[in-house]
Amino acid sequence: MRSIKTSINPSKIIFGLFLLLGFTVSSFNAVAQQLLKLHYDKPAQNWNEALPLGNGRLGLMAFGNPEREHLQLNEETVWAGEPGNNVPANTSSQINEIRNLLFQGKNQQAQNLSNQTFPRQAPADLNYGMPYQTVGDLWITFPGHQNYSNYYRDLDISNATSTVSYQVNHTTFTRKVFASLTDDVIVMKITADKPNSINFTLGLSSTQKDHQVKNDGSYLQLSGNSGSVDNKKGKIKFEALVSPVVQGGLVNKTDSSITVSQANSVIFYISIATNFKNYKDLTAEPLVKAKSILNKAIAKKYEEALAAHQKKYQSFFNRVTLELGDSEQSKKTTDVRVREFADHKDPQLVALYFQFGRYLLISSSQPGGQPANLQGIWNDKNSPPWDSKYTVNINTEMNYWPAEITNLSEMHEPLFSMLKDLATTGKESASQMYHARGWNMHHNTDLWRITGIVDGGFYGMWPMGGAWLTQHLWQHYLFTGDDKFLRENYPILKGAAMFYLDVLKEEPRTKWLVMAPSMSPENTYEKNVGVAAGTTMDNQLIFDTFNNLINAAKILKTDGSFSDSVSTALAKMPP
Template identity: 65%
Template structure:
């Protein structure tokens, strides 16, 4: 059989002309409903990163629950315990002697589950309270419509009462840093209602004075730390017609034609160790500027600033009649129906949430982004860094929201300072370290006791985001700015690694494979876990590569390379699985939500179907043993894994599992709430972000020395188009496909250099730029692949080689600032 000859060229086009753009049909990007939210998980989220709000849309009793990103319990300070180094060293010796139960018992004793006196296990993120609008006589309404327009970042509610139409438009302004509520009526003098503020905080005061409504409060106290975040929220009504009446703790609007409400919040928080700000001055200064701006201009500026980010990516996966149904019904029916627009909406909703909860200069998105109505939310709504915080930022680079990554980088700078105490006091090591949780105060000690918390790897994982940002953007100034963060993390592991009992490998001990155990009685503390080895492999490689690029620390880089060479390889166990621990202790019956040893498959990319077919099959077997249905974030991670396994249909099946109503309010049955927020349950935002990145990963991958176009396209999405996705090396990618086959491709280069494409075999690209068959490794340094050791295999293993699709690799040279269009024929 004669193999098709690939004839490839490209047409260099101008910046504003694209056949892909001409074919892109922008779909309606709205969540909409025919009834008000009955509870918080049905309310609609708006936010500008610093301020967040959940809009319920009740005609008679509107609630707009409010958040400000720095209202946390507690006060500045670290949670590093004293005099624990000797016990950590003893745990290490016990593990080396095969006494795992004793090591776990000592870990539990050293770091008890109950918070030790004088320490804390992290402070909770807390609500500000709620703005409440009460309309007498609006209980009986018709023509109700409620929506969240994620293309413009605006929430709207409309309804009629006795023939009069009422409308509300609400947004958290990206331009003016206030929440603005516009209320209108089709009848002159039709608006009469009361304005109130409520809060669950014990320390608070509410005053109506000078045509303003103000709430002053102090964050809550938890454990041994007194709440010391002072906050001040203020509501200013601006009326067209009618009267504004001041009552005791409320304002009353009578017979107005139109009302604007401006909500401003300030706190005393400056940074993690500084609470000397003036919340009243801050809130009033922001408010005074905002009210001077005409509403139409304020709305226009807000949308313009938001769309600067949001409009970078468009996704069209086709249409169906399901799109005419309300969003809650679409979620309930998704598994049984064909609703490609819901997948596209969910993808863009994830981007909307990231833009709305993580702007430069602010705090990173926490477990709930910025949306939380409690004083003690689930898991404190902290930063859990054994998966969840990292997952929040998986969409940042690939979905063209690189700037949204900045708050995480800023937090890493802080942690590299506070983490020196953890490294020094607990491990007698240089550099910096943290465990599996942190909060606004940048704590770095153990959290949640010696079972969950004995994992000194949080900083290792977080630091990968620095290196990946560099690979996507090629910014050497950025790399130089954060070089010391990478170096400090490297120094820590150089100091704490030690020889295993065979004397062959360098391992980290004590640690664990996050939240999992390998022995009855919740024994999880161990040495040399697979995930730890994978993470340290990346930490060391990132430092060595950064050192070469910047020409710094040559001798240290040589020492790091020596240690890197002694890390254990990955292993294939007796069940043909990728081993989770250094010894073969995995159980085929283990259904744990964390499959941490698959970090090497995604996000790390150390395991490639093309380079490591046996290891890839072992990773797949581990996935099959664990099963599909799990917590929301776990299913989001699995979408990415199945995409990396090039199995689009299974990845889509996990999207179906994710886009299903949750099974109850607690437990392991994840899913999606009617407002499209992820259910662990309860609500955690990481599942939204994980699934968004997974959808992108199904369409393009760039981790294995090349840009793989449509690597995991499911049968359920045969036709579609996407523009604006980003890949490593400073490239952006636009793709169109029909009947499951690539039809058009555009590559834009911001850095120049070789572009290597992996395409399905038999594709013919037409144009005028010469393309050659790829030879050897990709010469583009952003696509260099860190070689892993040959995996060790159990004598009981009979693992097969993973089946890979037929593809070809093609190279063409690019110039910075130019774009290249290809039309595909066969």
């Protein structure tokens, strides 16, 4: 059996041991010996083949085309819409009737009423959440670079950088790009092994309807506004600034582009900011913020900036290494290894895949920012699949399952921050839809922390999102033993438990307390019927919510009477 080497305290990785099938633990000392690179011998032909980089707030997909480099840009708060919840009015009586129909065994009628009460498409005065959207695209066109040789492209997940190199007319060109964790900008350096060889034109574009590109003299500027969807107007304003620092050569500027000729090297700095402060406050000054970040970054030496970024990244990444052995397959490009994996022994690809998951979490979820959404922070569309929201009937939870067990606790913090917001907005759905105390949410949320039903009365009738998400708070406590954290987040646990304490109803036949109406997510048990009473999944989630509350109250020596009430309800739930 191969070993996993880590600097984690053994008491903090018990669940990781189960996940990693009992691999042994020791100090980290071998990451340099591993091939922790995704590497290719051709440019990306589409967005899915581009390479993701990010610093939690900013994301980019690097395509690596010699003739025309393409960096697709994201900022974590560029979402359609504006502040506001999506709780439907006057639905509590229908929810009660759906429950009554289920208790009478009239399941199809219950589903019909659920569909009628919550239509598949959002009514004119409502919305089913907003999509995460793209900022735009940076294009760097290199004349004469369509005929190239000795091409190489990689994503080095040991230091969070991507490199492209190739030859044109016996000159080797190299590009290195990273999303700085320390300076909060995207940086790309272009070099050539012969002087005065770098020639290009720089441009910006966006698929946002409301945008403009202009040259401000010291930088190229993309200004834009997010989109309007359903009953919400797009009110996120963003600014993207690109400043090339040129060593040697000539610089010419037009209204919307920059051309560089005969340079020795160029360093691009990309700064992006929005007017977002929090889910209910859009009063930040995006241009002021973007300029401030940009100027501070440019003032640093490139080598120092790169070293600082790598040091911070490796302070997270280097905590764990997984060694499973190697084979000749690791010498091949990553696309070939993936294609041949079923028929060739390639244990190192498994280790690379494991570490790639950790890399993505580090790159898309940093303290002080937003949680990783359905696509992390990487998205080239204004209407992406499933809106690239937070789908909390498993996907958001899956994003964060590795956080504690692979020693990335800090990456969990954005999810905890969102939970604090949801524990506030979720009071609206709890009180208005269910006449309950506490807070709840259904199976989706977004930047605006919506908690109402999304996608109608079949997929959306699942008031269990808060129960599942609060497990992450408890798991974090189990791994860290941080009593201060538990005390700070105890109100969130209590609010979730309070909601279920109020909404659980006695099922007439068994006399058990059950959640109704709800469903087993995206499943049916009769033809076209998903809405149900007392699903096994709900029972387990509520069981965990109640037990976590009871244990937390005991540890903190608080809420004895409330804890007793929860214990009484727990004893009446299905075994």
